[in-house]
Amino acid sequence: MTAVLDTRGVTKTFAGVQALSDVSLLVEPGERVGLIGPNGAGKTTFFNCVLGVLRAERGQVLLDGEDVSALPVHERARRGIGRTFQRIELFGESTVRDHLLIAERVRRGDGRLWRDLLGRGRPSADEVAACDRVLEQLGLAELAEEPIEHLSLGQGRLVEVGRALMTRPRLLLLDEPSSGLDRRETADLAATLRAVQQAQGFAILLVEHDVELVANFTSRSYVLDFGTLIAEGPTDEVLASSLVREAYLGPGGGPG
């Protein structure tokens, strides 16, 4: 079976400092994988390299076995990477459903230019139906017509997830989904995500600082520290390892 995401030796330097050195990780289809590490470990940089926001100096990013290292962000998105943002990025001045509709339309591909320009204005019935199915799954059905400005942060994150799901991703990258949410909201979000993921079977790579969420949500984890992978394996074992504790807590930080 080909891995959904396969990065090989990704290396990135900022002003002489190695932000990532030789990071290689695998995400299998349908898997939920965590990527954790202390502040400044390079998690966000790695994310950006996978998405194409940053170009790695060395190393490759393979998506379903295809090398996408040279492709721009939107081409990678069309090949099956969906994502959410740590600071939510919504479109403003539109409704919840509009967010999903535009993603659905992009997925269906560009038409003739003049048709895209003038025709195809109103969303078709099946476009709306496709969006509403996802909204239903995420528990957002009642908010479909709501202007985006009226949403809470937690709901906003779900809209981001919904928007990403409309592209039918093979891999969903979640960027610190718990940031800005309190404990209960985080748990709700995790439950919804898990349900949708199990129903649709895409893989998830979760970058997260909340260790509890990672422990509850993922089966396997990678740990980054100083731009290097220092541990990988089943999440429970990874979290129990003294190396990881030291990365988080400093030398001698963990008991035992």
Added chain:
Amino acid sequence: MTPVLELRDVSAGYGPFRALFGVTLQVGDGEAVALLGANGAGKTTVARVASGLVAPEDGTVHVGGEDLTGAAPYRFARAGVAHATEGRSVFSSLTVEENLRLSFRRALGSARVDEALGQAFDAFASLDRRRHQPAGTLSGGEQRMLSLARVLVESPPLLIADELSLGLAPIIVDEIYAQLARLHSEGTSLLIVEQHVSHALGLCDRVVMLEHGAVAWEGAPEQAGERVAERIFEHGGDG
């Protein structure tokens, strides 16, 4: 005795983002408090609220008994709060000497600047060798030393030290903590924000743990080591 710093029921964030949900925190006169927690728990935001960089949406901030809620950061600085911010906390385009001069002139008056410069360079010989070099060319450790040199000479009532050990070699971390201990012994109160707990625990009188933007645990450093690891890693159910 009035605490040097007091946050009462502070909620704060960045635009739609709430980072703190009703945090209450005191730093007593001469006390050293360690602020611990996983990243994203809101430690840096607490530090920023305490130095006026982030205005609370709710709650109050008192420095030395004076209500500074919503005041500009320069008023916090004049009330005696020094803040060594997370990451780079020196002006990288100014030289080492200019960095110090800028702060000394304001805090001590122009007459005492040269004397203060002398003191700072005596304490940090490595900075003396680089006094005319732009601070941006210093190594990470030297930059932290520079921000400490300023504080050491001015000896303000409160120093907020945000992640001073981040990304540094252990030997330099030891030196930084030695300087912090010296400051503390000279009477400066400390609010130490750390992710790496071990050093902080050795220095502080009291530990405050943050989780999801709220104070989760407060207590003596002796019990903290266990608690920290527990809270971060042994998350059984609702912790």
Added chain:
Amino acid sequence: MLAVTFIEDVLRGVLQGLPPGAVYGLIAIGFVLAYKTSGVFNLAFGAQAYISAGLYFQARNEWGWSNLAAFVLAVVIVAPAIGLILERLIFRHLPPGSALAKLVIAIGLSVALPNLFELVVGFEPVAGRTPEGLLNGGATVFYDPTGLYAFSRDELTALTIAIVSGLALAALFRFTPIGLQMRAVVESPRMTELNGIRADRVSAFSWALSSAFAGLAGVLIAPRFNTLAAPDFFNLVVVAVAAAAIGKLVSIPRAVAGGLGLGVLIALIDTFLPRLSEAQEWIEPIQDNVTPAVPFIVLFALVTLWPALRRSQEQSDPLAGVDPPPPVPAASVRTPFLTILTAVFGVCFFLVVGVVVVTRADVSWLFLITQAVIMSTIYLSVTVLTGFAGQISLCQGAFAAIGGFTVFQLADRFGASVLVAAVVGGVIAATVSALLALPLVRLGRVWVAIATLAFAAFFDAVVVKLPFVGGGGTSLLQGTRVPRPVLGPLDFANDRLFLGLAIVVFLACAYTVTAIRSGTVGRTLAALRGSEVASESIGISPTRARVTAFAVSGFLAGLGGAMLSIQQENVNYASNFAPFAALFWLVLIVSLGARTVEGAAYSGASFSLMDPLIFKGALLGWILRSEERIPGIFPISPKWRFVLFGLTTITFAKHPEGLVEDGKRKAHARVERWRARVRERRQDAEVTA
């Protein structure tokens, strides 16, 4: 021997280029100072320089002040005061990170300030009314220290002052406490505050200082112009931006060097191009126009090809993360109520216009109303680009001019059908616009604005003067004449018929624009406007959507420009389409509403009708039923509309959707509250019953 002459020529060119270069450098210094300390791309520096130059002239020549007194008033007192006022009243209150809003406001000020000054001081730009230099006999006394080039006293003064003040500023930065504080604020205002220093005071000081430099440069450059007029000073600031760009917009010494370098480059090209053109015939017609265009070409190239320049803006403030993300504009989804309200307004508006046309319209009113309709068509091009795509373009005037010139050329040379030529003009403008967009799609919005400004200035300086565009020398004598079209039995020489045609064209364009908004491209543009990263993350390619928007916008502007030329039966480039004239378009439409078709219509109406209808008191006269009863304060100077709309751009920071849309939303909210209250009261009544 030949080599010696060559070297002498080069040296002469260098010497000749230094004085103007020094003045560019001076403005560039001010520009960089303001940009560094407050993040404002202050295009209004041209206006500020103009005010000082005008005030200096007024004090000396009209009020009979001495040179020194006039200088003190214009440069030492008024110029810094303007800077302080702008900082205090406007720029201090803008959230960090709203670079585009700051730019738009600076554009508004570029339009408002010169007119406000002229109104307050009673200054009128008249040919020949330029002040002499600071020293008497500035233009008549010459010095020739090298035997190669004779500096006039004015030039020498400018050069000396520029060098001395450049050095003084460098010393201020290096050796004084305030200089140190300014450098600290440049790097991070917040970290400066953490040192106990009031960053806002430092920043106010640097505004005052930078504005003083603008004033100084204005007074020094004024003797070089034949007429003291705001547009020339606006062009000057574009040159200064080019100089500043050479210094990456952040380095003051390099900005001065950039200014001097541009001055020298221009002088050298001036020296050598004529010789080249003896060998190469094709150079001759454009020979005189290449040099003024050099700074614009340099600026455009730097903005599009030098990524380091664009990154210098995000110059790392380690505490930038403290800022909340820019506030979401108050606008949200349009409710059906708003749409109905809009339709009602629209119908009423056109009814009023219709009634006026039928009952009151003599030839001059007919002309103005037709102009309003055509301007609305042109403004639709801004609706597409600024309203839908969120891009600020400062070269819509050039696109409109392309339309006008196409009709002129095709009709004049080939006797082509005027209406066909108008459409061809639109297509050519669309093509140019799309090509221009290609290097711009990936740039930030502020950079797009600057690059389009450079293009507009280039078009103005070079392209218009090409024989196959503006007609060359013959058009100077005969104008760029355009005939009215004839379509079968319809002869549009009849003004009423032509108004009908203009309305049909406008409605067709308006329909197209609304269709675009709800189409795929429109939705894509809305997504990109909301969040570029998020759009890309769902597979949207920014290039396709943006280039399309530019092309559509270019077409609408070109078509509208053609219509305007047909109406006036002349292209009238300078008064209709020149870059500074077209700035007001943007100001108008941004103030009134860039997102909607009705915003474009109101802007068109305001452009043409506000002055005659309101300021000249005609409307009041109709209401009072007698022209004799119009109060004495009428007619109000038409300059007030520039001041009014220029200052209205300040609201852009809060209401990017424009005043009309904002007003409607507020009205809607009020109605909703009122309805809620009524409902509540009814329920209360039921409960008590």
